[in-house]
Amino acid sequence: YPKHVWSPAGGWYAQPANWKANTAILGLCVFGITAMVWNLSAEREFRHKMPEPGRFYPSRYWSKQIIEHERAQKEKAEAEKAAKST
Template sequence: MGGTPHKPYPKHVWSPSGGWWAQPKQWKRNTLIVGAATTLFMAFVFKKSADLEQRTLYPRVWIPSMLWSKQFKTSDDPNFQPPKSL
């Protein structure tokens, strides 16, 4: 049982993805680094978005962004009534 051996391929072809049957060195470490960098970048974008979020109309029902939005933690509107959850 088992697969057949790899078919011959030209060794002079260059490819940015590594070519045929590529197994880059330290691919696990590289994947971890890119994953960590992506996570940090997305956390920064999320924080900046939450800081800048401003709603002109209050939602009629509860929405998830009410958990992290500053606007809903301290309301400047004296007539503010929190929306009823479903």
């Protein structure tokens, strides 16, 4: 291969001196954008049917609607239990 070739990607033997820093910066940018999109998606998520109480459902941990629904169900169950005991 020729030793001196210009290309946008850096030529045949590209190894920039600051590749580790560039990789870290790009990784942080990708992580940040992913976190913002994830947060926006979780805020806008809407469900017509809630998941069953004992079933594994990943979005149960970040979906505001499901968290509020399960909190209300728990309070309702505790109120019914308190009403039965008195």
